[in-house]
Amino acid sequence: MKRLFPAPLLSLALWLLWLVLNVSISPGNLLLGALFAVLAPLLMAPLRPLSVQIRRPGTILRLILRVGIDVLVSNLQVARGVWSAGRRAPRSGFVHIPLELRDAHGLAALSMITTVIPGTIWSELALDRSVLLLHVFDLDDEAHFIEHFKQTYERPLMEIFE
Incomplete structure (x- = not known):
C-alpha cells in the first residue's frame, strides 16, 4: 500500500484540490483527480526530503x-x-x-x-x-x-x- 500511496494525505489533498479548482464532481473529474492524486506523489517521491527525527x-x-x-x-x-x-x-x-x-x-x-x-x-x-x-x-x-x-x-x- 505504501508503494501506491507514498504520501496518502498528500494524495487526498491533491484530489480534493483538483475537485475544488474544477468546481465539479463529475465522474470525469473524479477519475482525473484521482489519477493525478495517485501519480503526482509517485513521480515526486524521489524529490521528497529525508525523514527527520526531532529530539526535543x-x-x-x-x-x-x-x-x-x-x-x-x-x-x-x-x-x-x-x-x-x-x-x-x-x-x-x-x-x-x-x-x-x-x-x-x-x-x-x-x-x-x-x-x-x-x-x-x-x-x-x-x-x-x-x-x-x-x-x-x-x-x-x-x-x-x-x-x-x-x-x-x-x-x-x-x-x-x-
Whole structure:
C-alpha cells in the first residue's frame, strides 16, 4: 500500500484540490483527480526530503515563542530605523557567522527564521555549510550579533535536529 500511496494525505489533498479548482464532481473529474492524486506523489517521491527525527519537542515551542518575540521587536527596530534615517543612517552590513549546525533540516529552519525576522537577509551559505553570510539592516556590534544569533537560533536548532 505504501508503494501506491507514498504520501496518502498528500494524495487526498491533491484530489480534493483538483475537485475544488474544477468546481465539479463529475465522474470525469473524479477519475482525473484521482489519477493525478495517485501519480503526482509517485513521480515526486524521489524529490521528497529525508525523514527527520526531532529530539526535543519542548525546545521547538520555546524557539517558536522566541522567534515570534524577535519578529515583533525587529519590526519595531526596523520601523524606527527607517523613520530616523534622516538623522542617523542605519549601519547595515554583511556578517559572516560561523556555523556548527550541519543538519539539512536545521539549516532549512534557520533560513526560514532568518527570512521571517525583519532586518536580516540570508545571503549565502558556504558550500561546506560552515559559514553563513547575513545582511543586517542596522548592525551596532558584530560580535554581539553573532553571539546572539548562535545562542538564540542555532543552538536550539542543534538540540532539535542533531
